[in-house]
Amino acid sequence: MTNTYNHFDPDKNYDSILFRSDKVLQTAEFNELQSAMHHRLQNISDVLFADGDIIRDAGIVINADTGAVSIESGALYLAGAVRGVGAKNLNVPLDDIVVVGVYVHSLTITEMQDPTLLNPAVGARGYMQPGAARNQINTQWGIYGDGTEGVFYPVYTIDHGHISAKEPPPTLDAVSQAIARYDRDSSGSNYVVTGLRVTALPDAVNGDQMYNLEEGRARVNGFGVQLNTSRRIHYAAVPVLKFIDSEPHTSTTINNQRVNLDRTPAAEIEQVRITAQRTVTINHGTYAGAPDPLPDTSVIQITQVKQGATVYNKTADWILAAGKVDWSPNGAEPSPGSSYDVTYQYIKDAEITNANATGFDVAGAVQDTLILVTYRVKLPRIDRLCLNEKGEHIWIEGISTDYDPVRPPVPSHLIELAQVIQTWTEAREIINDGVRTVAMADIDALSQRMN
Numbered sequence: 001m002t003n004t005y006n007h008f009d010p011d012k013n014y015d016s017i018l019f020r021s022d023k024v025l026q027t028a029e030f031n032e033l034q035s036a037m038h039h040r041l042q043n044i045s046d047v048l049f050a051d052g053d054i055i056r057d058a059g060i061v062i063n064a065d066t067g068a069v070s071i072e073s074g075a076l077y078l079a080g081a082v083r084g085v086g087a088k089n090l091n092v093p094l095d096d097i098v099v100v101g102v103y104v105h106s107l108t109i110t111e112m113q114d115p116t117l118l119n120p121a122v123g124a125r126g127y128m129q130p131g132a133a134r135n136q137i138n139t140q141w142g143i144y145g146d147g148t149e150g151v152f153y154p155v156y157t158i159d160h161g162h163i164s165a166k167e168p169p170p171t172l173d174a175v176s177q178a179i180a181r182y183d184r185d186s187s188g189s190n191y192v193v194t195g196l197r198v199t200a201l202p203d204a205v206n207g208d209q210m211y212n213l214e215e216g217r218a219r220v221n222g223f224g225v226q227l228n229t230s231r232r233i234h235y236a237a238v239p240v241l242k243f244i245d246s247e248p249h250t251s252t253t254i255n256n257q258r259v260n261l262d263r264t265p266a267a268e269i270e271q272v273r274i275t276a277q278r279t280v281t282i283n284h285g286t287y288a289g290a291p292d293p294l295p296d297t298s299v300i301q302i303t304q305v306k307q308g309a310t311v312y313n314k315t316a317d318w319i320l321a322a323g324k325v326d327w328s329p330n331g332a333e334p335s336p337g338s339s340y341d342v343t344y345q346y347i348k349d350a351e352i353t354n355a356n357a358t359g360f361d362v363a364g365a366v367q368d369t370l371i372l373v374t375y376r377v378k379l380p381r382i383d384r385l386c387l388n389e390k391g392e393h394i395w396i397e398g399i400s401t402d403y404d405p406v407r408p409p410v411p412s413h414l415i416e417l418a419q420v421i422q423t424w425t426e427a428r429e430i431i432n433d434g435v436r437t438v439a440m441a442d443i444d445a446l447s448q449r450m451n
Helices: 027-048 173-187 440-450
Strands: 054-057 060-062 068-071 074-078 081-085 088-091 097-109 134-143 151-159 191-195 198-201 209-213 216-220 223-227 231-235 241-250 257-260 266-283 299-307 310-312 319-321 324-326 339-349 359-362 370-378 381-387 393-396 415-422 429-431
Touching: 074 097, 074 151, 081 134, 088 134, 191 415, 198 429, 209 415, 216 415, 231 393, 266 299, 266 359, 299 319
Parallel strands: none
Antiparallel strands: 054 074, 060 068, 068 088, 074 081, 097 134, 097 151, 191 216, 198 209, 209 231, 216 223, 241 370, 257 359, 266 339, 266 370, 299 310, 299 339, 319 324, 381 393, 381 415, 415 429
16 A cells, blocks of 8 residues: 555664654554564564465365365465465366465455444544554465466475375474484484385376375484375386397297297297298299299208109209209209299298287298297386385386396485386286384284293
């Protein structure tokens, strides 16, 4: 308002207002008095609380399938005071990180908006006359950047559909650091108090692995972490692939047969080569001793050359040379320009059927010959799911090997919750091996059992 004045300036270090009996009383001095009081009180309360700290209730629940968010009413520390906030329902995207908090909007109210501010003193000279205005503070839940009027104070962070942990106040930094240091020195910290077990969920449509981390409490690097609700975790796990070149398998029949791979699971079968056999009719060249090319490449051997009832002999009549029937030996041969039948074996790329992660079906491979398979296999790995002191989940990938994967070490500032044995099949295993506190009753029971 243009007719209100306030001299308060914290940089001038004025400690109090000294009213003098022989001087006028200014309205600005009353406003300055209130501002100085609020400033002094806020300096004290800011030591105990930070803007956005939850004092009472204000719980939040999110539907990880729809993004619907329900926030209950409560009280939070905002702009130097504990202020109430009403309940509200919101919708957030599940493919991004969003910040949910409270918008604080300041509004000046006069007798024009609230007639009850008129002077109520009946019989007084100023009866029903306007007096001082009021500074109204309104609060409302919202999403950062949604266009709501006012100053935004962040409260919750929603990371791809799950709510990050929030430490309850008061958060005295010196005290918190002392407790954290004591916890690390006395117990080593990094232990689960309750809950925080990991279970597998069906994989997402895009192939991401899905896990559920239940609610619970833990001490991480000396600091307390509490998850008030369970969270759904997406993990875009990518296997390390190894190239297997020309893995040999022996054909058991020329008919359709199943070939099981030596390494599984296969990510992609790139090529299958077999030794096939066929009989073709070719025409002899226009002169005696002319070589006749065969229609296929990679010919291994010719098993028979025949014209009518006549069977020609290998070496004496013909030889295989550079994929041709070579009639250079001084033996018998078909007449120039006549046709004859040749049966031969050659290597070809085979068409496979019913291919999956363990093998495939193939037909046409000569019995007791090699089937050569080129493919890429997914190597096994052990990953760890951890939690940091902010309540954020962190994945640590292990080292993939052919048969014995190496477990990755966990940094000292993280707590391990579970191991995931990545077999890249439905047999994927979860081991909840995080260090957990043991109740005194359980310790006593163990002691009695040992005694």
